Amino acid sequence: MSIPIRLSNPVHFLAFGLGSGLAPKAPGTFGTLAAIPLYLLLSHLSLPMYALVLVLASLLGIWLCGKTAKDLGVHDHPGIVWDEFCGYWLTMLAAPSGWLWIIVGFILFRLFDIWKPWPISLADQRVPGGMGIMVDDLIAGLYALMVMQVIVFVMAW
Template sequence: MANPKVHLRLLKNPIHFLALGFGSGLARFAPGTFGTLAALPLLWLLHTQLSMLNYAAVTLLFAVVGVWICRYTANALGVHDHPAIVWDEVCGILIAMVALPLTWLNVLVAFVLFRFFDIVKPGPIGWCDRNLHGGLGIMVDDILAGVAAGATLHLGYALLNTFQ
């Protein structure tokens, strides 16, 4: 990782503060996992204070604005998709929980599934990671990982309801 003092200075800028996952992206190992963990209080806050439709709208807004946020910080760091940039993980876990009840089990399963899809990057997730650049390239693979995690959870619910 680059000089931590440079990153600490960046935290004073609100855009970099968001891109660096409220500082969680500065973790020396597994910054994506720490960024996902740092998103959990935000996930809880949004889920408990907003209707599901408003939660989905705010999540979409975060993802769209995240393209610019991530590009801005990547340019400042001089590195495309620097590991410290974890706003994409923040958005990914929010996406994974769209239209799901806020239970500790759902959050745990969404977390594990999201991290799995984000790390393994199967199919189109990996293609986007390798072929898209800029802020969009930083965001899209995590958006797709969040969609895959959420879809897997929804499918699990549908199967459980089918066999009850």
């Protein structure tokens, strides 16, 4: 039995990206945009602390997304965007500071999340539950992180 989305429910509120996933069009893009202010807070952490918060947020996300999907009776409701938050934060791991890199990270993450090259597409199709909701965005974030770090390296060279 499915239940309606309730932003008063803290699990749904977080899974829906503080409400950003309720955007009528492109909820993943709006979810990623909503992750930026939180990234700005996280960016002041040391690299080990940032990585720890990212791991904890991702583990929490597996449960949040899985619980919300089960509540709604839909495997991966488009409005569930906590996975976009974590994928974007992974993209921004060790990113240089500044708005240029925030935008580059945003564009790269959205491209990989939408394009879904292998194995993102495989994970998206075959991994069930909260893990399935999270893992494709984390892989997209990892791809975007690698590309961004190559760009940073080339620009510094």
